[in-house]
Ligand SMILES: Nc1ncnc2c1ncn2[C@@H]1O[C@H](COP(=O)(O)OP(=O)(O)O)[C@@H](O)[C@H]1O
């Protein structure tokens with residue numbers, strides 16, 4: 001069991017009673033003060049040891065740090081200590097944060113090789129429309145596949161402390177099920193929920209895991225890692241996932257954007273803006289820009305012959321939607 005818990009901002013808010021507006025610096029201070037109180041509350045409820053892990057997107061998008069996070073989770077579990085994970089709200093900026101604990105929990109579930117992800121909410125599960133706005137909304141007990149129709153049912157949050165409402169929960173379910181993890185959205189306020197879960201019953205909405213999940217490192221690249229830069233390619237370019245073909249050569253490149261090093265994740269994007277794939281770059285942005293700007297095309301092919309392809313087929317994750 002791994003617990004991803006929100007609550008630091010809410011727990012710390014009473015220490016800042018005169019702040020009518022929760023600005024970002026105030027929220028960060030509330031989180032710093034409230035995180036200890038939140039952990040104290042959990043510790044009082046359990047008769048076994050707990051451990052705190054505070055993460056940011058930076059810790060998860062970097063493969064080395066991600067592997068280190070996994071190692072700590074597994075070590076804690078092996079020693080009977082419950083990892084309690086939250087975002088490190090005190091140091092994150094918009095660029096560095098995951099932002100909501102639904103998506104964070106899906107990333108953690110993937111990192112922990114979880115069998116199931118259980119998202120406890122203030123409502124029984126996903127309804128066909130927001131029940132706080134529509135009296136005739138109906139609970140959907142089983143969702144075999146997440147598609148645009150399912151996303152269309154999900155609306156934002158209505159509570160003062162919730163972030164994302166059902167939208168981020170469906171996003172989390174998509175990340176987890178593609179990793180082969182069964183996902184549940186349940187009501188965390190009722191005891192019956194947990195009795196049913198322990199009996200192997202579904203108390204809310206169950207999203208079935210994908211029967212052919214993505215390979216672990218490709219899932220990480222698609223759903224956790226963020227691209228450090230972009231390579232812009234000709235509009236007629238297609239990514240071939242064939243071990244014998246050159247995936248990307250200098251002839252296909254039009255422009256290099258951003259700064260990235262060897263091993264960083266990059267986005268392969270068509271000139272018309274379409275996102276094609278995320279991939280691990282075997283070249284730095286500096287070297288790729290140099291190669292792209294060479295008049296002598298033989299230079300690039302000679303260079304690649306010795307150094308190898310820009311991206312290799314084993315480290316390419318095709319993108320199906322424009323949202324990742
Ligand atoms: N289709 C839907 N089904 C159920 N709840 C929905 C739906 N669309 C939006 N919501 C809202 O999402 C809320 C749950 O999300 P959120 O407030 O972020 O919860 P939590 O704080 O429990 O994570 C519900 O209380 C409801 O207002």
Ligand SMILES: N[C@@H](CCC(=O)OP(=O)(O)O)C(=O)O
Pocket residue numbers: 005006007008009010031086087089099100101102161162163164168
């Ligand atoms: N990390 C923040 C909470 C983030 C958040 O609100 O997430 P969620 O539980 O998805 O609504 C905290 O501890 O206050």
